[in-house]
Amino acid sequence: MTTCRLCGSSNLAGVLDLGATPPCERFLTEEMLGEPEITYPLHLRICADCRLAQIPPLITPEETFTEYAYFSSYSTSWVRHARAYVDDAVERLRPSFVVEVASNDGYLLRHVVERGIRCLGIEPSANVGRAAKEAGVPTRTAFLGPETGAAVRAEHGPADLVVANNVYAHVPDVVGFTEGLRALVADDGWVSIEVQHLLTLVELNQYDTIYHEHFQYYTVASARRALATGGLALVDVELLPTHGGSIRLWARPEDAAGEPSDRVVEVLDREKAAGLHDMSGYVEFADRVATLRRDLLRFLVDAAAKGRTVVGYGAPGKGNTLLNHCGIRPDLLRYTVDRNPYKHGRYTPGVRIPILPPERIALDRPDYVLVLPWNLREEITGQLAYVREWGGRLVFPIPALEVV
Structure with a gap:
């Protein structure tokens, strides 16, 4: 991307580079696991003239x-x-x-x-x-x-x-x-x-x-x-x-x-x-994101080393940015669940974590549940109240790692 899509300026400054990820809503079927996945750069930039924050339009709306x-x-x-x-x-x-x-x-x-x-x-x-x-x-x-x-x-x-x-x-x-x-x-x-x-x-x-x-x-x-x-x-x-x-x-x-x-x-x-x-408000943003990534990975690696089971709740688009940026795969997050039947039996893009029905959590009784749609915290905390019956705990990754 060389020009701002709002004002046409070429004066774009990088703010946060998240590497390259697949499209966040392209959930994989079993048959697709043996096929290659295309990834696209995910780099947030700010127009220094009109201040619109934007990423390159690498995927068309028709594709999504x-x-x-x-x-x-x-x-x-x-x-x-x-x-x-x-x-x-x-x-x-x-x-x-x-x-x-x-x-x-x-x-x-x-x-x-x-x-x-x-x-x-x-x-x-x-x-x-x-x-x-x-x-x-x-x-x-x-x-x-x-x-x-x-x-x-x-x-x-x-x-x-x-x-x-x-x-x-x-x-x-x-x-x-x-x-x-x-x-x-x-x-x-x-x-x-x-x-x-x-x-x-x-x-x-x-x-x-x-x-x-x-x-x-x-x-x-x-x-x-x-x-x-x-x-x-x-x-x-x-x-x-x-x-x-x-x-x-x-x-x-x-x-x-x-x-x-x-x-x-x-x-x-x-x-x-x-x-x-x-541009002053964006200077430390990338450093804080790097800290968040390290904290979440450290928690998951330590849990795995101690034999603790961690599963996910939800398969939102935002969760796939987090999972791919952190490199979280099934060895650290066994599966995630979602209320949407469309996603059941599919896999998250990139890191390929299985998506199962929510009832699976009660059957497996994991030690931790990583909540990916953290923005619905109140609603999901209520839905997962039963996890405390076996001493399970909820993990919220944003705005900072919190285990509750």
Whole structure:
């Protein structure tokens, strides 16, 4: 990558080089174990001009999202989060037509359907989109760009509310995607975007959320610049605990926007104080990641030397960044489990750890369970409460190694 995908600058500075890994959602079948795997560089860079954090667009969205392994509804806390969002947005905005981009399996729009509000999901993955349709959520299989946005508007009319949760980082053509958002939304409508906050990613060592599906990582400052490329203005921001720390951006077409809220100013000030509006805030990030890697490996090696059994919980994309960066293989992590049946009987990319149903943990009674989706700590701690019955303990690798 030689130029910034937002501003076109060639002034890119390396921040964190994680080597080369396979795509994080390309889970392997038994038959694929004898085949080679392609790996791609995973190197986070910052544009010194517009400050957008980004990795090279080495994998196209079509390669990742045409057939996708992630179904949002398998996370009960995420479904609750979506319901709370819909309750609040409908109460405040009273929309008559809602469009969600990257609507997955209908985890959010099903709450809109329940309220009798007209809605449409735009979902590129045919398999998860099919699950949404089966759940009664109208869904169009497509990637969003200016043309798709214009076509949907022409067919269905402009949307009072356009929702784009956990997708703004997944699009290499951020300008075209933003133009698509503007095409969808009414001239006096609202666009709501949830995306991980680069501030918490850096401050809390959440480096495992850097993977090839995520092409860029946003501060409020860089997100505001990105929105402006499509004629959208940032008017408000909320700080959320999801994914270890996210931002909910509220934007409107420029002519309807008005002045940004005090919360926008406050978060911009926090980012500036943390050194994220220049390069100073990134200086020690790579050193902290190296320490985290050594601590986790030391724990796993010591556990193996003592004859202790360690298994994993969850097979999220972020877990595959962690496993591959640390070089953790089945000799240190016997297997991992996941609630998504799509992944059962498959293997994690790169390090090839078997993925089994969650019931396997109770059968094997391991000494330790390494929680890979650490961002769902409260939910998973409750799900794994039974592990204490035999004296087992949970291990959380981020923001620092913790055995509980």
